[in-house]
């Protein structure tokens with residue numbers, strides 16, 4: 273026990289001593305936490321990541337079976353249904369696929385037309401709504417495509433992109449503070465910016481990081497194997513659809529080098545400029561034609577929602593919301609003869625912990641209510657959580673916090689935890705205390721360049737002003753012989769979003785149990801506190817999105 277923990281215990285004893293007849297739930301909470309067992313978690317993961325569920329693609333039968341499994345567990349645990357239709361909130365979806373034969377990218381330069389080859393030179397996605405589009409326009413290089421005058425940075429200053437195709441890198445300048453970098457990295461913010469400037473199409477360029485983590489061979493292999501999706505509003509429109517953009521593609525590094533040759537900037541200079549966070553935007557002096565045809569289908573896929581009713585009549589109408597995405601990538605490009613993307617860690621594991629979190633709270637509810645949501649179509653663009661955030665089954669103002677579970681890796685005995693997003697609100701202190709009770713230390717985000725805070729479902733809640741956090745195990749192992757960071761990097765490179773993220777992956781189940789308990793402790797702390805969590809004074813996300 274560290275001195276800090278000893279101090280906490282003393283403080284706790286002192287507080288309980290003067291608590292009088294209040295709260296036997298402290299003892300109940302302890303035994304409720306004991307309801308989480310490795311056997312329970314393992315059984316859920318084994319079911320959800322089984323080949324029989326075919327990778328739980330939103331809109332497919334395997335996902336529906338997973339959803340029924342979660343609903344059945346919620347029912348067994350005595351939760352209240354929290355959906356629109358019992359346990360379920362059906363999310364209407366448009367599922368769309370590019371007609372790969374009709375994918376066109378032609379470069380027009382120096383009076384010559386060069387037809388590039390799909391997969392060999394470029395990849396593209398379908399259009400969410402239109403069956404056919406085609407656009408021919410000049411290409412303008414715009415760095416990251418970020419316009420942030422308040423940070424003294426703009427890729428668009430002095431550059432005219434009206435009616436043009438913008439060529440840009442993903443991510444945002446490394447010199448930005450982490451929060452701003454995450455915000456400006458989001459595809460939505462960039463797309464809206466490009467449209468506001470009048471762009472009609474996009475070409476995404478491959479950064480060094482993208483090359484390393486997502487080599488072109490893999491891009492090629494996966495292109496066209498999974499459908500794109502959009503959720504549909506109550507008035508029948510595709511959400512987050514940008515009709516102004518009439519084409520888009522990602523081009524590989526060799527093609528980019530050739531296309532940039534002889535323009536005011538070489539591709540390698542452009543890439544170096546973004547790495548140095550220096551705007552170097554310039555018209556490239558050639559045109560492209562982007563063309564495609566898309567096939568569309570309608571589908572629905574449910575979020576699964578259960579509620580544990582709080583014990584305090586004054587606070588039971590407020591909710592601590594836990595979320596975990598239940599979908600994964602279905603059946604796709606085979607790797608070593610295996611085409612089922614089981615998503616054992618991503619996110620059968622998080623979904624299993626969600627069920628166990630429900631078990632804890634059902635055994636001993638806090639004062640506030642707890643809502644548990646298994647969301648659909650995260651892998652297709654945070655669609656289920658975004659739908660819920662737009663059409664919540666309880667008022668948005670009644671959601672006091674979101675705790676998200678996504679791909680917690682227990683590849684070794686875990687010593688520390690990273691709590692993405694906690695630093696933006698009063699949740700930081702809550703989280704640190706809760707995880708300390710399970711022997712975890714809090715580690716600051718070691719890879720802000722990955723902008724993970726905006727890349728899972730908690731961001732759908734943040735964008736509605738709800739303070740949120742998303743915990744993952746850190747890189748430190750309790751076993752001094754294990755280099756945790758190397759093990760996690762190996763998983764990210766070789767198993768993440770691949771068929772091999774399956775039941776063969778090692779799991780330190782004891783860490784999984786402690787992690788589940790730590791997450792539940794956060795819910796108790798939030799659920800029992802007189803005050804609800806607050807955004808920090810002047811916090812970027814709080815200021816940008818809070819009510």
Ligand SMILES: [Zn+2]
Nearest residue numbers: 618619651769
């Ligand atoms: Zn994923």
